[in-house]
Amino acid sequence: xxxxxxxxxxxxxxxxxxxxxxxxxxxxxxxxxxxxxxxxxxxxxxxxxxxxxxxxxxxxxxxxxxxxxxxxxxxxxxxxxxxxxxxxxxxxxxxxxxxxxxxxxxxxxxxxxxxxxxxxxxxxxxxxxxxxxxxxxxxxxxxxxxxxxxxxxxxxxxxxxxxxxx
Amino acid sequence: xxxxxxxxxxxxxxxxxxxxxxxxxxxxxxxxxxxxxxxxxxxxxxxxxxxxxxxxxxxxxxxxxxxxxxxxxxxxxxxxxxxxxxxxxxxxxxxxxxxxxxxxxxxxxxxxxxxxxxxxxxxxxxxxxxxxxxxxxxxxxxxxxxxxxxxxxxxxxxxxxxxxxx
DNA sequence: GTATGGTTCGTTACAATATAACATCTCAAT
DNA sequence: ATTGAGATGTTATATTGTAACGAACCATAC
Ligand SMILES: [Zn+2]
Ligand SMILES: [Zn+2]
Ligand SMILES: [Zn+2]
Ligand SMILES: [Zn+2]
Numbered sequence: 001x002x003x004x005x006x007x008x009x010x011x012x013x014x015x016x017x018x019x020x021x022x023x024x025x026x027x028x029x030x031x032x033x034x035x036x037x038x039x040x041x042x043x044x045x046x047x048x049x050x051x052x053x054x055x056x057x058x059x060x061x062x063x064x065x066x067x068x069x070x071x072x073x074x075x076x077x078x079x080x081x082x083x084x085x086x087x088x089x090x091x092x093x094x095x096x097x098x099x100x101x102x103x104x105x106x107x108x109x110x111x112x113x114x115x116x117x118x119x120x121x122x123x124x125x126x127x128x129x130x131x132x133x134x135x136x137x138x139x140x141x142x143x144x145x146x147x148x149x150x151x152x153x154x155x156x157x158x159x160x161x162x163x164x165x166x
Numbered sequence: 167x168x169x170x171x172x173x174x175x176x177x178x179x180x181x182x183x184x185x186x187x188x189x190x191x192x193x194x195x196x197x198x199x200x201x202x203x204x205x206x207x208x209x210x211x212x213x214x215x216x217x218x219x220x221x222x223x224x225x226x227x228x229x230x231x232x233x234x235x236x237x238x239x240x241x242x243x244x245x246x247x248x249x250x251x252x253x254x255x256x257x258x259x260x261x262x263x264x265x266x267x268x269x270x271x272x273x274x275x276x277x278x279x280x281x282x283x284x285x286x287x288x289x290x291x292x293x294x295x296x297x298x299x300x301x302x303x304x305x306x307x308x309x310x311x312x313x314x315x316x317x318x319x320x321x322x323x324x325x326x327x328x329x330x331x332x
Numbered sequence: 333g334t335a336t337g338g339t340t341c342g343t344t345a346c347a348a349t350a351t352a353a354c355a356t357c358t359c360a361a362t
Numbered sequence: 363a364t365t366g367a368g369a370t371g372t373t374a375t376a377t378t379g380t381a382a383c384g385a386a387c388c389a390t391a392c
Contacts, residue, residue: 130296133292140318146313150309151310221377
């Protein structure tokens with residue numbers, strides 16, 4: 001199923017999901033940690049699209065599958081998925097998004113579209129390089145960073161400029 | 167009063183406060199907006215130091231001055247101060263910090279020390295330039311950005327390496 | 333003067349996000 | 363069988379943030 005009816009750049013999104021879930025499962029085995037049913041379901045729900053998802057939305061969506069689910073259920077799963085690097089927290093939205101590069105250790109920047117709500121993860125080596133120089137200048141030792149940009153994505157810009165022909 | 171007893175880089179902090187409050191008052195006049203007593207008090211409380219302050223902490227601190235203060239009181243003042251660019255919201259802390267460059271329009275990055283909790287605002291032109299190039303590559307139109315780095319500041323690194331001689 | 337209207341503030345209620353604490357379960361290793 | 367670590371169930375609560383509506387204030391216009 002391609003998501004050609006959705007606004008953001010169309011692609012075979014089931015491939016995204018399968019890739020992410022398969023790789024996550026594999027990494028859990030390698031690392032000797034458990035991708036339990038709850039954790040996998042939460043990861044799948046986050047991967048439903050490329051939007052950032054809120055914890056309580058996940059809670060509502062998982063209840064049909066896990067009727068006993070409570071806030072702690074979700075937050076524990078989110079903690080696990082974050083520790084494993086399978087998802088990122090979007091600080092400026094209090095929400096969570098699937099990581100699109102599970103294999104590499106990386107710092108990322110997030111391009112968040114206000115219109116279609118898609119979140120694009122980019123690695124932007126030149127930005128990260130400039131950041132490291134800035135840290136050196138400041139004598140700062142960085143442990144963790146959140147770089148979140150809100151605006152309008154390329155796809156929305158295009159479709160805004162070419163309105164539907166009625 | 168110099169804050170030489172505090173951990174972060176010592177400086178005459180009352181100068182920081184006075185500069186910020188004076189300039190803010192002046193800018194409000196220029197802009198035809200009102201720096202009311204509540205707004206000024208909140209700004210002063212935020213400027214108590216270079217830490218990020220939480221809204222409900224501000225609420226507790228302002229109650230002696232404004233006994234009727236409620237959450238909305240604080241959030242309204244914070245909204246105003248943000249609109250005027252007098253403070254920044256630290257997304258990854260749900261907290262607020264005084265802006266150290268009221269005159270210029272700028273994007274900033276925040277270096278947040280986990281140890282002393284100081285927040286240093288930097289403008290980092292090379293980073294911002296690299297970011298703009300990344301946006302161009304991605305076809306992304308940026309409206310607002312949050313760049314927040316958590317780690318250990320220069321002052322703490324130094325004092326960690328030179329323990330007090332007992 | 334007083335009517336009008338915009339801004340600020342007081343107040344109540346509530347929504348949304350997140351964690352603490354403790355009990356229970358599971359399952360593998362001993 | 364016993365034990366211990368990890369995962370989950372459960373209840374309660376803490377923290378962060380908004381909605382909605384009315385009153386007060388103050389400047390301007392009539
Ligand atoms: Zn996809
Ligand atoms: Zn978009
Ligand atoms: Zn200072
Ligand atoms: Zn420090």
